[in-house]
Amino acid sequence: MSETLEKPGAERDAGFAKAEGTPISALVQLRQSSAWKWATPAQREVLQRIAAQRDQRLLARLTRARQAALLASAERVDANAPLLQRLAMFARLHPTTLASAGVAAVLMIGPRRLLRVVRGSLPTLLPMLLKLKR
Structure with missing residues (x-):
């Protein structure tokens, strides 16, 4: 060589x-x-x-x-951003608010009805969640 x-x-x-x-x-x-x-x-x-x-x-x-x-x-939500991006930014900036809203929704709906809704919407949500990971 x-x-x-x-x-x-x-x-x-x-x-x-x-x-x-x-x-x-x-x-x-x-x-x-x-x-x-x-x-x-x-x-x-x-x-x-x-x-x-x-x-x-x-x-x-x-x-x-x-x-x-x-x-x-980013330290604030951009008003001109797309809705999903604004929601994600809000969730990132205010995690306790999001958690308390989720707990309130679960208590209001009830566990059985919530499981029924999740089971019904899971086939629709999974492909979207997989696209978000990329």
């Missing part, structure tokens, strides 16, 4: 390196790699599409992380 060979996966790991606080684009990494120099035009097209997909996923991941950080640092 030659000493000039790079460590396997070194090009892939270079994506985690940061230049001025932002990740390096997959397209820039591709054009700097040795695979780019030896690729045919058809292979370069495929490699460019793969790099573009990686950049899109990186952008989506960074956007989700930024939104999560903004939500975590």
Whole structure:
């Protein structure tokens, strides 16, 4: 084996390196790699599409992380936010109010009727809850 060979996966790991606080684009990494120099035009097209997909996923991941950080640092409910986001923010900011409202609803409805309602609505609620976890 030659000493000039790079460590396997070194090009892939270079994506985690940061230049001025932002990740390096997959397209820039591709054009700097040795695979780019030896690729045919058809292979370069495929490699460019793969790099573009990686950049899109990186952008989506960074956007989700930024939104999560903004939500975590929020100290008030935004009036222009969607209803579900406002309800979630209210619940995060006022957990005791939410708990007391839940206890009051359970006491008012009664345990048997509450179990009946939950059993009936569970098949509808489960897919929505699974989507929220993603």
